[in-house]
Amino acid sequence: EIVLTQSPGTLSLSPGERVTLSCKASQSVSNNFLAWYRQKPGQAPRLLMYTGSTRAAGIPDRFSGSGSGTDFTLTISRLEPEDFAVYYCQQYGSSPYTFGQGTKLEI
Amino acid sequence: QVQLQESGPGLVKPSQTLSLTCTVSGGSVSNISHYWSWIRQPAGKGLEWIGRIHPTGSTIYNPSLSSRVTMSIDTSKNQFSLKLNSVTAADTAVYYCARAPKPIHLFDPWGQGTLVTVSS
Numbered sequence: 001e002i003v004l005t006q007s008p009g010t011l012s013l014s015p016g017e018r019v020t021l022s023c024k025a026s027q028s029v030s031n032n033f034l035a036w037y038r039q040k041p042g043q044a045p046r047l048l049m050y051t052g053s054t055r056a057a058g059i060p061d062r063f064s065g066s067g068s069g070t071d072f073t074l075t076i077s078r079l080e081p082e083d084f085a086v087y088y089c090q091q092y093g094s095s096p097y098t099f100g101q102g103t104k105l106e107i
Numbered sequence: 108q109v110q111l112q113e114s115g116p117g118l119v120k121p122s123q124t125l126s127l128t129c130t131v132s133g134g135s136v137s138n139i140s141h142y143w144s145w146i147r148q149p150a151g152k153g154l155e156w157i158g159r160i161h162p163t164g165s166t167i168y169n170p171s172l173s174s175r176v177t178m179s180i181d182t183s184k185n186q187f188s189l190k191l192n193s194v195t196a197a198d199t200a201v202y203y204c205a206r207a208p209k210p211i212h213l214f215d216p217w218g219q220g221t222l223v224t225v226s227s
Contacts (some may be wrong), residue, residue: 001170002149009187030132033211033213035213035214044217044218044219044220045154045203045204045214045217046215046216046217047213047215047216050213051217056215088154090154090213090214092207092211092212092213095212096155096156096166096169096170096171097156097212099153099154099155099156100153100154101152102153105221
C-alpha cells in the first residue's frame with residue numbers, strides 16, 4: 001500500500017497569498033497518477049487536479065500542480081475565501097487507492 | 108450532469124450489517140466506461156477508499172476491509188450498494204459514493220455523503 005504524507009498539517013494564511021502544499025509518497029506513483037481534492041466544511045471532496053498537473057473541469061488557473069515519482073505539490077497562486085478548506089492528495093496508480101491525511105488552510 | 112445520492116440507516120448496532128445505497132441521476136450505472144466506488148471518512152479524519160464495482164459486477168475491495176465488504180449494482184434502479192458486516196464503533200464515518208472513469212480510480216463526482224454511527 002502506498003502511504004501519502006502531506007505537509008504541513010495546517011497553514012494559517014490570508015486571502016491573496018500564495019501557498020504550496022506538499023504530498024510525498026512512500027513509493028513511486030505509477031504514471032504520476034496523483035490527484036488533489038479540496039474539501040470545504042460539511043461538503044464532499046471535489047476534484048481539483050489529476051495526473052499531477054492537469055486541472056479538472058471548471059477549476060480556475062490559480063491552481064497548479066507539479067511533481068513526479070514520490071514528490072508532488074499543489075500551488076494556489078492567490079488565495080480566495082473559498083480556498084480556505086482541507087486539501088487531500090490521492091494516488092490512483094495502484095490498489096488500494098490511498099489518500100493523504102490532509103492539509104488544512106485556515107484564515 | 109451526473110449526481111449521486113447516498114441513503115440508508117444512520118444508526119447501526121455493533122456486530123450488525125451496515126447497508127447503504129447510492130442512487131445515480133443524470134447518468135447510468137450501466138455505462139461500462141465507469142466504476143462506482145465507496146469511500147468513507149471518520150469524523151475529523153482522512154479518507155479511506157472502501158472498494159469499487161463495475162456494471163459487469165466486477166469488484167475490487169480494499170484489503171483492509173475485504174473480508175467484511177460486499178458491493179452490488181442494480182441497473183434497473185440505477186443504484187449501487189454497499190454492505191459492511193460485523194461493524195464496530197471504528198466503522199462510524201461519513202460514507203460517500205463516487206464515480207470513476209474506467210480504467211482509472213479518480214473520483215468525480217461524489218455524493219454529498221451520509222453519516223453512519225455504530226452504537227448500541
